[in-house]
Amino acid sequence: MKMSLKIPIRYKFLLTLLLVTTFAVSVITFTMANLFHSDKGGYIHDLTSVNAVRTAEEARALMNGYRERLRVFGRMMLERRLPQQVKAQTLEGLFVEFPELVSVTLYADEKEEATLYDAKAIADAGLSADDLARLRAAQSLPFASLREQGVYAANVSLSERLPVFLLAIAYQDSAAEHPVVLASLVRSDALLNMARRASAFETFLLDGDNRLLAHADAKRVADRATVDWIPNLDQAREQRSFGTTFEYTHANKEWVGGIAPLNFAGVVAAVQIPSSAAFLTARELLNTLFGVALGLLLLAAAVGLISAYRISRPLEKLSQATRVVAQGQFDINVQVNSSDEIGTLAQSFNDMAVGLKERDEKLRQANLALVQSEKMSAFGQLSAGIAHEVKNPLTGILGYAQLTKRKFNTDDPLYKNLEVIEKETKRCRSIIDNLMRFARAEHAEKRPTNVVQTIRDAVAIVDHQLGIKQVAIELDLPPQLPQVNANANQLQQVVMNLMINAQQALEGKPGRVRVAARLENPGWLTIEVSDDGPGIPPEIQSRIFEPFFSTKGVGEGTGLGLSVSYGIIKDHSGDITVRSVPGQGATFLITIPAIDIEKSQAKNA
Numbered sequence: 001m002k003m004s005l006k007i008p009i010r011y012k013f014l015l016t017l018l019l020v021t022t023f024a025v026s027v028i029t030f031t032m033a034n035l036f037h038s039d040k041g042g043y044i045h046d047l048t049s050v051n052a053v054r055t056a057e058e059a060r061a062l063m064n065g066y067r068e069r070l071r072v073f074g075r076m077m078l079e080r081r082l083p084q085q086v087k088a089q090t091l092e093g094l095f096v097e098f099p100e101l102v103s104v105t106l107y108a109d110e111k112e113e114a115t116l117y118d119a120k121a122i123a124d125a126g127l128s129a130d131d132l133a134r135l136r137a138a139q140s141l142p143f144a145s146l147r148e149q150g151v152y153a154a155n156v157s158l159s160e161r162l163p164v165f166l167l168a169i170a171y172q173d174s175a176a177e178h179p180v181v182l183a184s185l186v187r188s189d190a191l192l193n194m195a196r197r198a199s200a201f202e203t204f205l206l207d208g209d210n211r212l213l214a215h216a217d218a219k220r221v222a223d224r225a226t227v228d229w230i231p232n233l234d235q236a237r238e239q240r241s242f243g244t245t246f247e248y249t250h251a252n253k254e255w256v257g258g259i260a261p262l263n264f265a266g267v268v269a270a271v272q273i274p275s276s277a278a279f280l281t282a283r284e285l286l287n288t289l290f291g292v293a294l295g296l297l298l299l300a301a302a303v304g305l306i307s308a309y310r311i312s313r314p315l316e317k318l319s320q321a322t323r324v325v326a327q328g329q330f331d332i333n334v335q336v337n338s339s340d341e342i343g344t345l346a347q348s349f350n351d352m353a354v355g356l357k358e359r360d361e362k363l364r365q366a367n368l369a370l371v372q373s374e375k376m377s378a379f380g381q382l383s384a385g386i387a388h389e390v391k392n393p394l395t396g397i398l399g400y401a402q403l404t405k406r407k408f409n410t411d412d413p414l415y416k417n418l419e420v421i422e423k424e425t426k427r428c429r430s431i432i433d434n435l436m437r438f439a440r441a442e443h444a445e446k447r448p449t450n451v452v453q454t455i456r457d458a459v460a461i462v463d464h465q466l467g468i469k470q471v472a473i474e475l476d477l478p479p480q481l482p483q484v485n486a487n488a489n490q491l492q493q494v495v496m497n498l499m500i501n502a503q504q505a506l507e508g509k510p511g512r513v514r515v516a517a518r519l520e521n522p523g524w525l526t527i528e529v530s531d532d533g534p535g536i537p538p539e540i541q542s543r544i545f546e547p548f549f550s551t552k553g554v555g556e557g558t559g560l561g562l563s564v565s566y567g568i569i570k571d572h573s574g575d576i577t578v579r580s581v582p583g584q585g586a587t588f589l590i591t592i593p594a595i596d597i598e599k600s601q602a603k604n605a
Helices: 009-038 040-077 084-097 119-124 129-138 143-149 189-196 218-222 233-239 277-326 341-405 413-438 451-468 488-505 561-571 597-604
Strands: 101-108 111-117 151-155 164-171 180-187 202-206 212-215 244-250 253-261 268-274 447-449 471-476 484-486 511-521 524-531 575-580 586-593
Touching: 009 277, 040 084, 040 101, 040 111, 040 164, 040 180, 040 189, 040 202, 040 244, 040 253, 040 268, 101 119, 111 119, 111 129, 119 129, 143 151, 143 164, 151 212, 189 202, 189 212, 212 218, 277 341, 341 413, 447 488, 451 471, 451 484, 451 488, 451 511, 451 524, 471 488, 484 488, 484 586, 488 511, 488 524, 488 561, 488 586, 561 575
Parallel strands: 471 511
Antiparallel strands: 101 111, 101 180, 151 164, 164 180, 202 212, 202 268, 244 253, 253 268, 447 484, 511 524, 524 586, 575 586
């Protein structure tokens, strides 16, 4: 036996979604990684240049700030209008306000005129005023260069605890008779912090002599280390424009370096990064992309599972419902709360189930009607044969009984017996005559008949009988109704039979019988006979037109009245049905095709 693996559609949908997502993410990841890897050199160069320029701009802003602070000191030191004590207090306050400035020296005609310093800052660094004096003596300012450029900066750190650089500016002031120079020892803390912020890049500042002005390693700044491994430093310093990048070898490693001039006292900002960092960056990118891809796959799996469930669950309901419908149970409704194609399919299925239920009911009713019709037809044929065979002997029996009865006196017991024989024989012949009518063995002549007059004639005959039983007759007969092609006597017999049955259904109690006629549909006339009796139980409504079926007691009826009426109406190409609710009476509906009088008259003419 061949076995096949059954995979639910939700898993197929989920697997397809995951495969598509995995393929798309993989293509995007590897494409981006390859592009990044192929462009790693340009990327690192650009990034190095950007960091060098950004460092230069930040350092230039700091240097300009220090220069402005130094000018403030110069204006105050050259101010002659203030009392000496007020000037001293003001200068002392400036050291508090500008803690970056450790000392300020005023030079006139290249000679030291005055020196101010922050004694507390020097003491905290373990230095003294003599150390500052020796530093000033050892450091000769380039006065000629200052007159040309206006500013000078150099690393003159005394210790690791107090990293400082010398900042000197040419100062023009109306209070001074000759141009003066202001020189200050400025703390390098802000520059050092700036150099430490870059994690991937090694960042530093170089003064005009290529000594480290700022670096992440404060010891190298304190040692006034020089940088001699970066090529083209002097050319980059002279460009005074954007940053420059280049590759070089230092300490047996390949580096990518970038230089950007500050355009301030020959100071330049330099950054460098190992070339291998490009691969590290690519690896980090791949790890990030892998994490993003994994997250996308998990998200796709969750979304796919939910979507697949929302799609497959209604389909499973529909599948189960189809199995129920296949078993002939049409009373089912699939609930799907969606407005998409699945919801439309479910609604179509529900409509189909309702339609099948209605058609099944109609088919069942049609089948019952067909069975009933076939039964009545078969019985009619059988009845015709029986009636023909039985009617002739009954005629003989009746004749002999009547002839024999004449030979006896009326008080003779045999005479009474012969009367009983005569009566019962006539009754049997009446039954045979009804059977013949039911079997259509006798076809009465049909002609255009006034239905209203026929009903009134039938009512006139049974009115007295129903009146004695306290049964009132109500008529609802329009004055104008089309005629029908019928035998008036047979149609009258049917109406009388239905009215008498209605009176008998009341079981001797007062009641009401209503007879109405109307044009129900174009070309069809309806006769309605209803009563307010106990009604007909549902379980016997399908059998009341069967021959010899009766709910009356023995000897009270033959069970042929309704079956004969059924045969008469069928012979008139009509139909007779019953509608009854137990406790609310019964209604018999007769429908007969109407005829057009004008057409009939034209045809006869």
